[in-house]
Amino acid sequence: MDLKELYRDVILDHNKRPRNFGRLDPSDAHADGHNPLCGDRLSVFVRMDGERVEDVRFEGKGCAISTASASLMTEAVKGKDKAVIGALFHKVHSLLTQQDAVPGAELGKLAALSGVREFPARVKCASLCWHTLNAALDKGASTVSTE
Numbered sequence: 001m002d003l004k005e006l007y008r009d010v011i012l013d014h015n016k017r018p019r020n021f022g023r024l025d026p027s028d029a030h031a032d033g034h035n036p037l038c039g040d041r042l043s044v045f046v047r048m049d050g051e052r053v054e055d056v057r058f059e060g061k062g063c064a065i066s067t068a069s070a071s072l073m074t075e076a077v078k079g080k081d082k083a084v085i086g087a088l089f090h091k092v093h094s095l096l097t098q099q100d101a102v103p104g105a106e107l108g109k110l111a112a113l114s115g116v117r118e119f120p121a122r123v124k125c126a127s128l129c130w131h132t133l134n135a136a137l138d139k140g141a142s143t144v145s146t147e
């Protein structure tokens with residue numbers, strides 16, 4: 001399957017049936033994100049186990065790319081340490097913004113997001129969930145440090 005097909009199939013599937021959609025209750029932290037360029041709004045909820053994201057969910061309303069990207073992100077980061085998630089975000093960001101970035105195997109289905117770079121106006125739709133997750137994890141960090 002080439003990347004164009006992968007992009008279309010994965011984005012359509014995750015937009016139609018978003019994974020990990022809904023509030024997480026209880027959660028250790030959440031953050032709200034807004035992309036005024038497109039009108040996407042989403043909230044990301046995390047439950048932490050030390051440095052590890054034990055569970056993550058999101059809710060909100062947005063375009064197909066923002067919803068699919070958030071769905072893919074929750075699948076990719078669940079159960080991972082914050083340091084691993086930070087590295088993953090860096091790779092996703094390169095994939096979205098650098099025309100010659102080649103997705104490595106560690107990205108899994110996130111590789112489909114490389115299709116977004118053909119539509120530069122939509123890059124913020126795809127990265128919104130990651131920025132929102134980072135904001136939630138920063139809050140989580142301040143909670144963890146008091147323990």
Ligand code: ZN
Nearest residue numbers: 038040063125
């Ligand atoms: Zn959008």
